[in-house]
């Protein structure tokens with residue numbers, strides 16, 4: 001039976017409960033993180049913890065976790081209790097429970113829920129995925145990892161229904177990012193291009209790691225927005241996220257990328273991120 005961590009207690013699934021007046025439930029007033037782990041070892045934990053702290057600060061939600069050591073201890077225990085050796089840790093913190101009112105009191109304690117998810121089967125995606133595009137309908141603070149994901153889930157669902165892996169969202173003709181991942185191309189000159197870190201995208205942990213690897217391998221990386229026209233003439237494309245790490249993108253709308261073969265730079269980055277994770 002799965003075990004969940006809810007506000008200080010380890011609870012079996014049936015007794016893991018949050019109030020109907022939770023502000024996350026009523027208003028999407030909360031933040032989250034998804035951390036992957038392999039053989040009980042957390043991947044890029046520090047980066048996830050730092051982003052979680054930033055998200056909380058941006059929304060002025062007080063942290064229920066006094067420090068990262070406490071969080072690590074809770075997670076380690078949860079992994080043992082769930083007997084899932086490799087998977088993902090989902091952490092959700094909402095502003096707390098109160099009678100429904102847009103205005104909130106600073107006094108209410110936040111709600112913290114943590115649970116484990118098993119590894120996703122992604123083998124078939126490693127040969128390359130197809131992406132569609134649509135207008136980015138999200139709010140102006142996409143850098144905050146908010147649990148408010150309506151535009152993301154709607155566009156991800158359309159992608160799924162139409163046989164695509166992902167939707168790349170466009171703002172003023174520029175591709176910002178996917179609904180669950182960051183977007184990259186390798187341009188005609190062999191430079192990697194991706195939307196700059198800003199309020200228009202989530203600063204992906206995997207994005208950061210891929211940029212670090214590219215720099216180390218002397219592959220030029222330009223954090224500058226690209227358009228669909230740039231995609232048309234690009235050599236390679238790929239996407240990154242905690243769930244999949246890096247996936248080659250072999251088709252964007254009706255445009256075939258690199259004759260639908262995995263590009264050389266994508267191969268180098270894939271090899272090196274796997275090396276980093278597997279130690």
Ligand code: PMP
Nearest residue numbers: 180181182202204205206241242
């Ligand atoms: N952008 C969005 C909108 C996402 O939901 C995610 C997945 N959390 C990412 C990018 C990738 O971020 P990360 O590499 O930290 O998982």
